[in-house]
Amino acid sequence: MQTIVREAQGRLKIGRPVAIIDIGSNSVRLVAYEGLARALTPIYNEKVLCGLGRHVATTGRLDEDAVDRALRALARFRVLCDTMQVSDVFVLATAAARDATNGPAFLEAAAEACGRPISLLSGGEEARFSALGIVAGFHEPDGIVGDMGGGSLELVDVKGATVGKGITMALGGLALQDVSGGSLKKAQKIVCAALERAPEYLENLKGRTFYAVGGTWRALARLHQAATDYPLHVMHSYILNPKDGLDFLHLVEEADAKTLKDIESISEARRPLLAYGAIVLEEIIRLGEPKEVAISAFGVREGVLFDKLDPDTRRRDPLLAAASDLNLLRSRSPRHGEELCEWTEAFMRSLGIAETENETRLRRAACLLADIGWRAHPDYRGEQSLNLIAYGAFAGLDHPGRAYLALSIFFRHEGLSPDKVGSRIRNLAGPRYLERARLLAALMRVAYPVSVSMEGILPQAPLRVRGKQVVLQLPLHLQDLANERLAGRMKALGKLLGMEPVIEIER
CATH class of the missing domain: 1.10.3210.10 (Hypothetical protein af1432)
Incomplete structure (x- = not known):
């Protein structure tokens, strides 16, 4: 009689899964990976678009409905991690919780909901981990990393495995929508003024690669693939030619989002932010003159795990x-x-x-x-x-x-x-x-x-x-x-x- 092996044979023997819970300004996401390794393989990925940072820029507080959605999501994520027998869960919070006056109270409730301590990242830490995500996800990267979330934009230089000092600016999609009162023209002026105060990053971008991190920019890239009938629907390392990109981004800013090809693939909660993401990326291209824009599926989450690897493992291809x-x-x-x-x-x-x-x-x-x-x-x-x-x-x-x-x-x-x-x-x-x-x-x-x-x-x-x-x-x-x-x-x-x-x- 054949012996039936109950243990999964399609899994690497690298220990128990690890997970990241990312409490962002727009979404709260759980990603569980097969194990802590150089080549990360997700075994589960779920996000909830809570919009924690929706009104922080003008009210200074996290929205109560958004807080309630986030806490319910975190409680669910706790059960999922226990079910998957995750060994280590790293919980991160970024701009919205960092900037809101009720952020500390939210983080206390959030830690109780997910059953784990929460690391509140500074803007500099967020930039560093974003850059490490690019080191983890690209072969010999060379350029400027831009991580656009709901509440902030981080810029940091990366060359090979060397990460420079990062800068954070309040240029996230939700923050721009909030402070501009929904005016794209006003948002563009805010973006231009902020980027002109960071000349060293844009000057260092000329002729190099801009690594675009964040869900809004990935959504824009998905729409660009649909518009150009691109044959490979993979986001990571998708290259946007700056000249073509400017024309497309301008179209996104001017068009009714409902008319864009394949817009149904973008969640309704994210669609209003597309124009703000387009404005920020357009100004970075115009001022920085990169040779190309590379879309990244790697970011803070992967950077945090990459940072926990031993030096020899980090050096692996x-x-x-x-x-x-x-x-x-x-x-x-x-x-x-x-x-x-x-x-x-x-x-x-x-x-x-x-x-x-x-x-x-x-x-x-x-x-x-x-x-x-x-x-x-x-x-x-x-x-x-x-x-x-x-x-x-x-x-x-x-x-x-x-x-x-x-x-x-x-x-x-x-x-x-x-x-x-x-x-x-x-x-x-x-x-x-x-x-x-x-x-x-x-x-x-x-x-x-x-x-x-x-x-x-x-x-x-x-x-x-x-x-x-x-x-x-x-x-x-x-x-x-x-x-x-x-x-x-x-x-x-x-x-x-x-x-x-x-x-x-x-x-």
Whole structure:
């Protein structure tokens, strides 16, 4: 009789879940993660749009109805965390609770409702954690982080893992709506005056990336994707061209929100704030002249958890960490994925193709992800792998890189013809990544008939370029692998490279 294992096999053995409860000026959110790790994987995410900061700028107090909604949400979150057996719950409060005269009383009631102590972040701490969220979520970031919440806007410089001193301004969506009396023209004047008092941040932004953090800016990016018919509905690392962005932001400011394409995907409570978020972002682009705007799904919450990692873990590449986790959870032999990295690396050296540092990490990630679709029906392994990768919760990965990874594994299963996949994802990858994806897939299509995804085989069967030939060397005890199937895969690789394919048996 088969033994039934009751413990979840699709979870990493990294301890119990951890969670963040973020008491913001607009929303109160719970995010629970699988565990404290370099590649954070959410297992539950829920928010309640309470609007705590809606009238703080003019009345100085948290709205009583908003307080009641927030306390009910926090009580629910306490039960959810207990149900998930969360080991550590970090509860954060930001601008609204910081600025309101009844903030201390609210925090006392909130701590009782959620059953945990609450950390009230200063503006400087909020900026620092936002920047650490960008360090956690992007590969070698370089620019200015802007975190726009309901009550405030934080700006902070980040380069690599180095975070500068941040500044906080009362330019959150709810705060602007409040002090401007609902006038967008007045709000624009307030934004311009405030940003002109922070010239060092905008001067340092020129020609660099602006990392846009916050729900309002993510909502704007979602609408921009809909307006441009963008093929990949993933917010993290979505790039907004500043010139195109200015035209779109101006449209948002001028238009009735109900007329915007895909507006139904934005909650009704957030829609009135879109114009204020557009005003702030437009002025940052106009005054700072960034080369691009990168939308971030990472922010304060991820920054707080990143700060709790040990130094060695913080230095890990987030993309490779996530790919390693999926390799462990979903492949037939995790060690084989690691060997595939080294096997393809040796081939690339023999071929003499120069890889950038980023291209090397992408190739390695693809090798670790190469076998995650094996449980699917054979006719759909390529399609399922493409979807898992293109829409996966990866950090440290831009959208062309996502397309490259997805295409590599798709072609590995479906064959090397570009016509087998839609033009939209091919265009997203671009010509260079498309050809690199086909090459890597061709290598994988040679590797798997040799190794059948088992460890220890690929190191015995090196693939090398020798003059005008591409040569696969098999040891004598593996000579029977050299059948028509393997010869056909070698022929396809040779055709792609313009070389003669050769299978050698070592005597």
